[in-house]
Amino acid sequence: MHFDLIVVGGGAAGFFAAITCAERSDKSILILEKTSHLLQKVKISGGGRCNVTHDCFDPRELSRNYPRGEKSLIGPLHRFGAADTVEWFANRGVTLKTEADGRMFPDTDRSQTIMNALLGAARFGAVEIHTSEGVVSVVKASHRFEVVTDTGDTYTSSHLLLSTGGTRVAAGATLAASLGHEMLAATPSLFTFKIKDPRITELGGLSVSPASVHISQSALASAGPVLITHWGLSGPGILKISAWGARELADRDYQFDITVNWLPDDDPAELIAAKRQSEGKRQLASRSPFASIPKRLWQRLVAAAKISDATTWSQLSKAQAEALVDQITASRFRVSGKSTNKDEFVTCGGVARDEIDFKSMQSKLVEGLYFAGEVIDIDGVTGGFNFQNAWTTGFHAGADIANR
Numbered sequence: 593m594h595f596d597l598i599v600v601g602g603g604a605a606g607f608f609a610a611i612t613c614a615e616r617s618d619k620s621i622l623i624l625e626k627t628s629h630l631l632q633k634v635k636i637s638g639g640g641r642c643n644v645t646h647d648c649f650d651p652r653e654l655s656r657n658y659p660r661g662e663k664s665l666i667g668p669l670h671r672f673g674a675a676d677t678v679e680w681f682a683n684r685g686v687t688l689k690t691e692a693d694g695r696m697f698p699d700t701d702r703s704q705t706i707m708n709a710l711l712g713a714a715r716f717g718a719v720e721i722h723t724s725e726g727v728v729s730v731v732k733a734s735h736r737f738e739v740v741t742d743t744g745d746t747y748t749s750s751h752l753l754l755s756t757g758g759t760r761v762a763a764g765a766t767l768a769a770s771l772g773h774e775m776l777a778a779t780p781s782l783f784t785f786k787i788k789d790p791r792i793t794e795l796g797g798l799s800v801s802p803a804s805v806h807i808s809q810s811a812l813a814s815a816g817p818v819l820i821t822h823w824g825l826s827g828p829g830i831l832k833i834s835a836w837g838a839r840e841l842a843d844r845d846y847q848f849d850i851t852v853n854w855l856p857d858d859d860p861a862e863l864i865a866a867k868r869q870s871e872g873k874r875q876l877a878s879r880s881p882f883a884s885i886p887k888r889l890w891q892r893l894v895a896a897a898k899i900s901d902a903t904t905w906s907q908l909s910k911a912q913a914e915a916l917v918d919q920i921t922a923s924r925f926r927v928s929g930k931s932t933n934k935d936e937f938v939t940c941g942g943v944a945r946d947e948i949d950f951k952s953m954q955s956k957l958v959e960g961l962y963f964a965g966e967v968i969d970i971d972g973v974t975g976g977f978n979f980q981n982a983w984t985t986g987f988h989a990g991a992d993i994a995n996r
C-alpha cells in the first residue's frame with residue numbers, strides 16, 4: 593500500500609502534522625501508532641487537564657522557554673505560535689482558559705476535550721490510523737520510503753514524518769539513526785531535587801513564592817515558586833533550573849549544592865532591624881515576619897541560624913541577625929539525586945537540530961523525511977511549552993508536505 597505521507601507515532605506532533613496536511617491537500621495519509629492508544633500523553637498531561645500552551649504571544653519571548661531549541665524555534669514560532677494554537681482550537685470549538693501563572697488549559701479542564709478535537713479533525717480529514725502497529729524499520733529506496741511494521745506489513749510513502757516522541761527508550765532513536773541522523777543522547781529534563789535536610793523535613797506541601805535558586809559552581813539560576821515535598825524540593829523554580837541544567841546536572845550525577853533565596857524581592861536585614869524596634873519583646877520564632885515564608889519554615893530557618901525559640905527580637909545579636917539573613921537569602925542544600933516530576937516529564941536529546949531545516953521541518957540529509965515534536969533535540973520548561981513545540985513543528989511539517 594502506498595501513501596503520500598506516513599506519520600510514525602500517534603501523539604500530539606504526529607496528529608497535528610497529519611491534520612494540517614489533510615486540511616491543506618488531498619494527500620493520502622497514514623498514522624502508524626505502536627501502542628493500542630492514541631494521544632496517550634495528551635490524555636495524562638497536566639494531571640488529566642492538558643496544559644495545551646502558554647499565555648505568551650511574543651514568539652521571541654516564547655522561544656526563551658526552550659533550554660534546547662531556543663534559536664531554532666524563533667522562526668517557526670513566528671509562523672505558528674501560542675496565539676495560533678489558541679485560534680486553532682477555538683476554530684474547532686475548544687476554548688482555552690489562562691491560569692494566573694500563564695498556563696493555558698481547555699475550559700472543560702479535561703484533556704479528553706483536546707483529544708476529541710484532534711481525533712475529530714483527523715477523522716474529518718480522512719487520515720487513516722492504525723494502532724498496535726509499530727514501525728520497526730524504514731529504508732529510503734528510489735524516492736520512496738519502505739516502512740516495515742511489527743505486524744509484518746510493509747507500506748511505501750513519498751514522505752515520512754518521524755514523530756515518535758522522547759528518546760528515553762532507545763528504540764525511539766533507532767529509526768532516525770538508521771536514516772543517517774545523529775541522535776543526541778537522551779537525558780531527563782524537568783525533574784525535582786532529592787534533598788535530606790532538617791530545615792525541610794516533614795514540611796512537605798509548603799510552598800514559597802517568589803523564591804530564587806542558584807546551583808553552586810555553575811551559572812545556572814532560576815526564579816519562581818519553590819515547593820517543599822516529602823523528597824526534597826520541587827515547584828516551577830526547581831523544574832526550570834533542572835531543564836536548563838539537564839545535561840550539566842546529569843554529568844554531575846545529580847550530586848551538587850544549591851542555594852535558595854526564600855525572599856528574593858526584599859531586604860530581610862532592613863526588616864529585621866525594624867522588628868527589633870517595633871516588636872522587641874516578641875519571640876521571633878513565634879510568627880514569620882514575611883508573608884511569603886510560612887511559619888513552620890520560618891521556625892526551621894531560625895533554628896538553623898542557631899537562635900533559640902525563646903529569643904526575642906531585641907535579644908537578637910548582630911551575629912545571629914547575620915546568620916538569619918544568610919538562612920533567608922542563601923540557604924544551602926545538598927542535592928543527592930533526582931525524582932521524576934509526575935505532572936510533566938520530558939527528555940532532552942533526540943535528532944540533532946542542525947540536521948533539520950526549521951522552515952519546513954524537513955531533514956537536511958534525506959529528502960522527504962520530516963521530524964516533529966519531542967523526537968527532536970528540543971525541550972521546554974514546564975508550563976505548556978512542550979506541547980507548543982509539538983503543535984508548532986507538527987504544523988510546519990504538515991503544511992510543507994501538503995505543498996509538495
Ligand SMILES: Cc1cc2nc3c(=O)[nH]c(=O)nc-3n(C[C@H](O)[C@H](O)[C@H](O)COP(=O)(O)OP(=O)(O)OC[C@H]3O[C@@H](n4cnc5c(N)ncnc54)[C@H](O)[C@@H]3O)c2cc1C
Binds near residue numbers: 626631636758937938
Ligand atoms: C505525565 C506527563 C505529563 C505531561 N504534561 C504536559 C503538559 O501538560 N503540557 C506540556 O506542554 N507538555 C506536557 N508533557 C510533555 C508532552 O506530553 C510531550 O512533550 C509531548 O507529548 C510530545 O509529543 P510527541 O507527539 O512528540 O510525542 P508523544 O506524545 O510521546 O507521541 C509519540 C508517539 O509515538 C509512538 N511511537 C514511538 N515509537 C513508535 C514506532 N516505532 N512506531 C509507531 N509509533 C511509535 C508512541 O507510542 C507515542 O504514541 C507531559 C509529559 C508527561 C510524560
